[in-house]
Amino acid sequence: MVLLRGLAVASMALNLVACSSSSDRSEPGPSFKETVHPILAQSCSLTACHGSKESNLGIYIPSSPNDVHAALLTASPTARGAQFVVPGNPDASYLMMKIDGTQAQLAATCSGTCGAQMPLDLPALSDTERASIRAWILAGAKND
Structure with a gap:
């Protein structure tokens, strides 16, 4: 009887450890709609930058989160072969390269130039904002 009770306690302890360690590994990244889209909307979707369908410098960032997400999953028209x-x-995402200012590493594939660090003519994104976008991409760039 004591042996059975001991086995039951040990089994429950193993289940708790297994559950807690697996949930630690599958922690979701930031939400696109709640975290990433507001950053992009505030810093990128200005009419003079990427907020105009007619003149958007290669990527149109409209007000709809679903449309922005779809646009972000396309290839860059200026850096051939880059998504x-x-x-x-x-690290392979052209968006992060533009935000981090490392886009020159694709110079051989860019038509003309790979341009400047983004956002242009505005303060750079904060470390926290850049880390949120990076974490969202790393977690699978979900439209959530």
Whole structure:
């Protein structure tokens, strides 16, 4: 009887450890609609930048989160072969390169120039904002 009770307690302890360690590994990234889209809307979707369908410098960032998400999953028209966002890989994402100012590493693929660090003519995104976008991409760039 004591042996059975001991096995039951040990089994429950193993289940608790297994559940807690698996949930630690699957922590979701920031929400696109609640975290990432507001950053992009405030810093990128100005009419003079990426907020105009007619003149958007290569990527149109409208007000609709679903439309912005769809646009981010396309290829850049200026950096041939580069995706704006590569889900799971922020370092390969042209969006992160533009935000971090490392876009020159794609100079061989850019038509003319890869341009400047973004956002242009505004304060750079804060470390927290850049980290949120990076974490969202790393977590799979979900439209959530």
